[in-house]
Amino acid sequence: MASYSIQKRDKADGTSKYRCLIRVKKKGIVLYTEQRTFTKRLPAEAWGKERIVEIEKDGFEQDETVLPTLGEIIDKTLADQNIDSTIGRSKRFCIRLLGDCDIAKVRIDKLKPQDVIEHCQSRKESGTGPATINIDVSVIRWLLKIAKSNFSYEVSQRAVIDAYDALYNQNLIAKSARRSRRPTAVEIEKLKVGLQERSSQRMAHIPYVDLLDFSILSCMRVGEVCRIRWDDVDEAQKAVIVRDRKDPRKKAGNHMLVPLLGGAWEILQKQPRNDARIFPFNERSVAAGFQRVRNELGIDDLRYHDLRREGASRLFEKGYSIDEVAQVTGHRNINTLWQVYTELFPKRLHDKDI
Template identity: 55%
Template sequence: MASFTLEKRKTSKGVLRYRCVVRLKKGNDVVYRESRTFGKKADAKAWGTALVSKLETHGLPGKNPEVTVRELLIMYLNEPYIAKSIGRSKRYGLNMLIDTELAKIQANKLTVANLVQHCKDRNDAGTSPQTVSGDISYLRSVLRAAKPIFGIDVNDSVVQEAYYTLYQHNLIAKSNRRSRRPDTSELNRIKVELRKRQEHHAAHIPFLDILDFSILSCMRIGEVCKILWEDVDEGTRAVKVRDRKDPRKKEGNHMWVPLLGEAWEILNRQPKSCDRIFPYNSKSVSAGFQRVRSSLGIQDLRYHDLRREGASRLFEQGFSIEEVAQVTGHRNLNTLWQIYTELFPNRVHEKFNSLQRLKQMDQEL
């Protein structure tokens, strides 16, 4: 039987630490013992609970237990060091997979046919191929972690083999590329209503400044609400954006972002009453925007579309893709290239018309 105990300890510097000791007994003999120390009691307890569950389900490490996809999913979700990096959408998707027929299959006996059937069932239930694609992607990440993290000899080759068939039959698909930008009228109407909202006696969020700053800086709203005064560089008029989103690197991806035009002025007029420049909950900011948008009857406009609006404006002003990437933080230029190519036909027409006007002026002279 497996169990764990928690021990409270202090370091030589007086810092409180929590040691979790996990034991597996056979009769009166301890046949397995492992311990780990944490700074938080909750982390120690979570690790102990996960390891006890793993030992109870799969026995001693070193063996290759026959686990179902469901068991593997639960182990993945309960592993403390994995759990910290799982986003909200992925967590929701993994929990959904736990209750599917696919989860009942032994993990090392998954076949392409099993994955095809899962995708068919999801499509028949009205789920879009784009969403089903998320199922397969999330499952693949779990299978890839099985051997190095849990010592279970499972790999993701079955998913790799299935991709061609799934795409070929439109059972999964890439997400639709958004190109939505607010027009001038929509932005003006939204600003009028946001001004009313921020002027309410109980309001404290400067919605207008945050909206304009979001467009001008091309930052995500989560990034806007995290930037610190200590990360502002007066000399270069730039700010360090910490842990910028990057699919290849979740943490430590810091980047200096130049604040162009009015963005610098907006930043400097914020009160220095907190370590953060915009010390507000990003969800409250986007929720306020969404309420105003909905009340105005503006369709299919998300706060994140303001980031695309900012990038589009930079392209329209003549900045190169590499220069725009310095502002937006894109490591892969494909996304920016898509925005640029959407704008490019209009820019070609504008340049042609401009050249025609110059030619006509020369002829008149």
């Protein structure tokens, strides 16, 4: 069945473009795509309706020898349930953003390093930082891999690989800066007061303070906290199984038995058992509530994920070793924890008699 959609793209100069995307799908599989960009919405809609009528009447022809554009690969990727189910929220957002960029119009076999560099320059001009642009480049390379492995197109990643040196030298891309932010005791107390007030005012009662304390003490990500289940609780060991824990080398099936220390067990036990999940709340709602209260309090540069670092830091300060902390945080690579440890105790060697 043929359909069209209009996607608006705001440019850096304040003007807008409207991309009309034609797609023919059968049982969820994209068979044909076509697109055209306009400066006004009405002409884009008129062209879309006209092409739909033509395709329904005359069908469509696609030259198999002509490879698709990067945008068409994006459409095929998101339409493939086997691939789409493995894509995280942040990556999906980046993929869709790329679909609205000029680089999406380039055929995958015609992609050059210059195209990649120009895309990054355009993103920089719009105010995007080097670490975020670096994600764009990684996703472009990933899409080229998918085009070859899943859709059997003969295409190389060479354009991206050859662009890297110039991208780094021109400061267009950079690795993400390692964060060291920890909330102060005063900030945590202010957050608890603000979160308690928000919790009591909302119809859907979310125990924000319990979630805050549990996130710190368990060193879990907010998504992990909101996924743990009562039937995964190990009463004997005062632990809980965290399923599909994030791991760059293993996307699924990474289950870990995590000990609940320092009061986390008591917080878990006092939760009502009226749902299969211990904290049956949408992780986005929890994070959004935290962010709103944080902003109202004027607390700068503090993210929910920083609570995980706070928890790890507290365990080190209590005397736990790196491998013991890793059992709680789930880090497979202890280099990250080693950095946390050395930042906490930079002068530890001075205490030793060398």
